Amino acid sequence: MTYFVPDEKKSGIQRCYVETLTIYAKEKTYVFSAQMDIDYDEVAKDPASMTAQFENSKFSRLKNYIEERIYINI
Numbered sequence: 001m002t003y004f005v006p007d008e009k010k011s012g013i014q015r016c017y018v019e020t021l022t023i024y025a026k027e028k029t030y031v032f033s034a035q036m037d038i039d040y041d042e043v044a045k046d047p048a049s050m051t052a053q054f055e056n057s058k059f060s061r062l063k064n065y066i067e068e069r070i071y072i073n074i
Contacts, residue, residue: 019059023066034059 017036022029036057042049054060 019057021059021063032059 017038018033019036020031020033022031036053036059038050038053043053
């Protein structure tokens, strides 16, 4: 899950996206979150690059790695 979080600073509002990875294992739930590093200069040049940045983020790569190696019963 990725969501937008406004972060108020002295100079105004600093916007960022936070990725969250939740893993449910037996009786425990593990939640990991991190702010995404988005290259807004690249997005300004090519808006489609935003999709690529989301797909190639550390958490997206980790999620894909986990899903490829375990059976997920959905």
